[in-house]
Amino acid sequence: MHSIPPAQYLRREWLNWSARGLGATAAWMLLSSPCAKSQAAQSATAKPIAKRAIQICLVGGMSHLDSWDYKPQLIASHGQALQTTEKPDIFFGQMGLLRKPDWEFRQRGECGMWVSDLFPHLARQADKMTVVNSMVTESANHTPALFFENSGFEFNGFPSMGSWLSYGLGTINENLPAYVVLPDVRGGPMGGASNWTAGFLPGQYQGVVFQSGDHPVRDLVPSRLIPKEEDTSVRAMIDLINRQHLEQHGDEDLLLARLRSYELAARMQLSVPEVTNLDGETQETRDLYGLDQDGTAEMGRRCLLGRRLLEQGVRFVQLYSGGPIAGTPRSSWDAHENVRENHAAEALRVDQPVAGLLEDLHRRGMLEDTLVLFTTEFGRTPFAQSDAGTVGAGRDHNRYAFSVWLAGAGLKPGFVFGESDEIGWKIASNPVSWHDLHATVLHAFGIDHQQLVYYHNGIHRRLTGVAGDVMHPWFA
Template sequence: MSRRRFLLESGGGLGAVAFASMLAGDPLHAADSTKTGHHPATAKNVIQIFCPGGLSHVDTWDYRPVLEKRAGKPFDPDGKLTFFASKPGNCQPSFWKFRQHGECGKWMSDLFPHLSRCVDDMAFIHSMQSKSALHGPAMFMMNSGFIRPGFPAMGSWVTYGLGSENENMPAFVVLPDPRGLPPGGVINWGAGFLPAVHQGTVIESAKDKPPIADLFPSQGFPLSEASEDDSRAFLQAMNRHHAEQRPGDSMLEARIASYELAAKLQLSAPQVMDLSQETQATHQMYATEHEEIGSFGRQCLLARRMVERGVRFVQVFCGAENTTAEKIRPNWDSHEDLPRDHGYWGAILDRGASALITDLKQRGMLDSTLIICTSEFGRQPAAQGGKGRDHNPGAFTSWMAGGGIQGGVSYGQSDELGFQALDHPTYCYDLHATALHALGLDHERLTYYQNGIMRRLTDVHGHVLASLLKNS
């Protein structure tokens, strides 16, 4: 089959519009080629691992020995506090034992036996806070810096500032959990007021789904050779008319551009999605064939393959939207049974994230790839019900690795119980400013004029966490 025939038959619908545009040589204002940053960069690419639902810092990364001593005692004896969905119960220490690991002596819980071997490459921020205890707004804040929808995601800002390294691949790729989209859905990777071409492109990693939704037409939709020219001319005319009627509206152009990129991906880089090219040792490291944890392992392996080929920003979700709590929750939102839920999700994150760090390091890619792992907020140090924990926007932990980050260090701390950030309270603005700095971007100079305001990812806030950077 010819390239021309493949594009026309495989695209269908908007894909055919993309085909028409490609033949006409119209770039559709696709993401710009590589741009120069504001200062020398230590990272070229970002892989962001997001754990939606509220990962419990006091059961994972943030060792609070005083919480162990207070076990079973009332957290709020005066009854003055109210949590998001409950009244504070008794102090509940970690459900897992903490031990020291690595040359840095970092305390980490037994929930992460594989990640604990990587602590000398990881930098922890123990004083993270959010401005919302609601999943959706807190997700938006961690991704865009605002609790309201409509603002560009960090991946959009990065591609706006640095452009694309590979014209045949999307600059900003999203790998959602195979169980579904996260709280807040597609808003988490939207471009907001930036040109829509900078929004994230969703690629499915599940074995039973095509990587690009609706890329291929349904069976029995043949197009004769004779109709190609007429179809192309008609679609080009429709596209021109639409653009003329809506000057300044980039949504259709971005949609077409995404299909154009998808078509290019199918033609020029099919090996990206073909994990059979990986060695058996690599598959074992990521546990790609494991029934429970294999799906996230495949996501992390795909993320590595994408940054290898120049994808600027890859967002990987470890968890989906909430559903019934009668069984294991589809994310980290452990209100009823934290040992059950975190026990399940901990094994998933542990294997995939540790394999990603190890694999990138072995390939000499960790120095140029910034890994960020976060949740939208933490969980309370007091029990909710029997074995659950409520939302805690007052304190949680994020970590970074690679891309110029100094491993084996920690920044800030929560109070003795893990209830509130105590030392160096840190918001997403500081995390974003630090990530942009590693990429060679000054968060105060990366701006976009919108409705009379020079907008920034960090709004009017943000400080680079210099102590987390090498050679700072």
């Protein structure tokens, strides 16, 4: 009987679930093409620190002015008109009067970073954060902006950052996917699976959605009740037919890889229930994530699951905060009508769980090589979204300035980078684009963003398009 070689002896393009990244189908596509470009992207200069990452995506546009970007001048100017002749690129186009933040700001931790009372739990983690108050983006429209945040392009169909990371690095634990997505229980973000698509990269780099409930992964268990013995016998039958076929045909990587994919599938069937079962977590941990309180339980579970997935070798976990974009009341951060009500409700869901995640990663020593990202597609306007001459309760989209934060993986803790102008409308210094942020994330993993390429329809595509500067000052 034929013995099946372990994955590393197969040609990489066939078993596309290899523990080693940078290659697989891509290497084959590139190397067999006469215009092959080097895709050995592990850069010589970067010191790879990050081994895994977890990203919390706030869908709808979190107000930087009410969270991390403290603007005393905006408070002082409350009720005044923004002096400008420009027709700004905002979504609805209404420009009310300037509006002060709805929450008090205080200096936090040893670093003295300003964080508002909107996020009381996260504020206590300020000393772990690298805050960027000078983000800019291209679109003030949700879906293009969210696609841009995820893939560096404003359209459907480009590979997401998680897919690029999986493509570049592979999975650590082949019994689990390299890239796992945990959507908000209220629904997926606009654009749905386009946000975690592998685009033109091979399909195995696509984000795999873990749903809450008994069956987190599609088709993990038979769709009807089937005795375990039957399942085992079916697998034995498949194995018998396939091995005989292999003997007749002769050694063939595709056939060998398919045989091995059944072994991996069986192991995944054991690994997934293990990793998604939170029963073994201590009460202290449950409390840390707010698992037993109504408001925080949903995000708490996902944050805790995120940590467990990272622990088990998943490369990239993406959590969404916010479901469908429109509707009343809104189920995302899209506070057109009323920032106070909307952001208070949304922040309540995520504040303690994300703070718990940071603390937990820190206690376990994982924060050293785990990159945490807390991002949103754009910020909100310093003026209210209301009739001219009034101070309405909501804010429109602001693509000219917004805040995100990162933590762990060799970044400078308690550090604030970049500045918006006095009222937080546009950038005053050190603008950072998504391309820059993406380049920096890849850099944290030791990948040169200019080298991680994939040929598609005439172009060697990159996550960073034709731009992107690594933000070296962010690193300790």
